Amino acid sequence: MKRILYIEDDREIGAWVKEDLERRGYAVEWLLAGEGALERVHEADAVVLDVMLPGLDGFSVGARLKKEAPGIPVLMLSARTAVEDKLAGLRFADDYLTKPFHPEELAARVEVLLRRFGRDEEKVIRLHHLEIRLSQPSIVDTRTQEEIILTAKQLQILQYFLRHPNQILTKEQIYESVWGEPFMEGDKTVMVHIRYLREKVEIDPGSPAIIETVRGLGYRVRL
Numbered sequence: 001m002k003r004i005l006y007i008e009d010d011r012e013i014g015a016w017v018k019e020d021l022e023r024r025g026y027a028v029e030w031l032l033a034g035e036g037a038l039e040r041v042h043e044a045d046a047v048v049l050d051v052m053l054p055g056l057d058g059f060s061v062g063a064r065l066k067k068e069a070p071g072i073p074v075l076m077l078s079a080r081t082a083v084e085d086k087l088a089g090l091r092f093a094d095d096y097l098t099k100p101f102h103p104e105e106l107a108a109r110v111e112v113l114l115r116r117f118g119r120d121e122e123k124v125i126r127l128h129h130l131e132i133r134l135s136q137p138s139i140v141d142t143r144t145q146e147e148i149i150l151t152a153k154q155l156q157i158l159q160y161f162l163r164h165p166n167q168i169l170t171k172e173q174i175y176e177s178v179w180g181e182p183f184m185e186g187d188k189t190v191m192v193h194i195r196y197l198r199e200k201v202e203i204d205p206g207s208p209a210i211i212e213t214v215r216g217l218g219y220r221v222r223l
Contacts (some may be wrong), residue, residue, distance in 0.1 A: 001025065001026065001027045002025075002026050002027070002045045002046070002114055003026070003027045003028075003029070003043060003044045003045050003046075003222045004021055004026045004027070004028045004029070004045070004046055004047070004048055004110065005029050005031070005037065005040055005041060005042060005043075005044035005046070005047045005048070006018060006021070006028050006029065006030045006031070006047075006048045006222055007030075007031045007032075007033070007034060007037055007047070007048070007049045007050060007053065007058070007061065008030065008031075008032070008048075008049075008050040008073075008077070009032050009033060009050065009052070009053050010144070010195070011032075011051070011056055013099075013103055014030055014032070016103075017048070017062055017103070017106065018030045020103045020107070021106075021107065021110070021215065024107055026110075029031075029043075029044070031054075031146075032054075033053055033055055034053055034055060034056045034058075034060070034061035034064075035055065037061060037064075038064060038065065041065050041068055041069045041072060042068075042069055042072075043070060045072070045114060045117075046072065046073045046075065046110055046113050046114055046117070047062075047065055047073070047075065048073045048075045048077065048106075048110065049061060049062050049065070049074060049075065049076055049077065049082060049093075050076075050077045050078065051076060051077065051078035051079075051089070052078070052079070056124045058077075058078070059088055059089065062074050062089070062092055062093055063077060063091075063092045063176075063177070063180055064180070066092040066093070066177070067092075067180050068159065070119065070156065070159050070160075071117060071134060071159075072107060073094040073095070073099060073104050073110055073113035073114070073116065073117045074092065074093045074094055074095075075093065075094065075095045075096075075106075075110060075113060076089040076095070076096045076097070077094045077098075077099060077101070077106075078092075078096070078097075078098060078099060079098065079099040082199065086098075087173075090164075090173075091172075091173045091177050091221075092176075094113055094116075094117075094164075095109050095112075095113060097109060113123060116210075124153075125162060125209050125223065127210060127221070127223065128203075128210055129141055129142050129143050129203060130142070130148070130201060130210070132158075132162070134162070137155065137159070138200075139158075139201070145168050147195060148200050148201060149200075150197065150200060151196075153178060153179075153193055154193060154196065154197045154200070156178045157174060157178055157193060157194065157197060158201070158221075160174060160177050160178060160199065160205055161211065161219070161220075161221035162223075163223065165221060165222070165223040166220065166221075166222055166223060167220065168217050168220045169218050169219055169221070170184065170218040171187075171190040171191065171218060171219075173218070174190050174218075174219070175189060175190050194219060195210060197211065198210075198211055
């Protein structure tokens with residue numbers, strides 16, 4: 001039985017979402033605020049999180065949860081429809097659903113996230129000459145069968161790319177997701193870390209095939 005950590009302060013919405021997900025076979029732990037979520041996130045297979053919460057808002061709670069457990073998918077719920085709000089959520093979250101929504105759509109999105117992250121199975125990603133096992137995690141160069149050792153930040157950056165395959169990610173998005181702090185214009189931290197990451201994972205770091213630079217926009221990893 002898959003376990004959903006559900007954080008929603010609206011008791012009426014929370015009750016019917018919990019009931020619907022449980023009817024579909026999920027075990028749902030429902031919290032009315034972000035307090036206690038960090039202690040429970042490792043027991044969950046996915047997180048469904050509302051933006052408007054008492055105390056810390058959903059963006060802050062979600063960023064902390066993702067930093068604590070990057071391998072657990074987060075689905076944001078919000079009545080906010082502005083593009084800026086969606087972009088803010090997708091800096092760390094894996095999906096974003098606006099209210100009102102149909103329960104079928106919520107259930108379908110949860111199922112997609114669970115398949116993508118697949119905690120019950122050994123998930124292997126083959127990316128050019130790399131074989132990446134997310135559950136361990138480990139990265140092996142298939143040409144030599146040697147393991148590539150990354151620093152914690154390099155691994156977090158690569159995991160962030162793999163959670164958002166084929167998407168162009170800005171330096172701001174990468175920095176705020178990995179470091180959990182506001183990005184300062186002109187900061188070269190992300191650029192430096194990606195340069196060192198490329199030196200470890202690319203065959204030719206000067207002409208990268210894995211972490212592409214999209215001029216004027218950011219970076220992208222294609223799967």
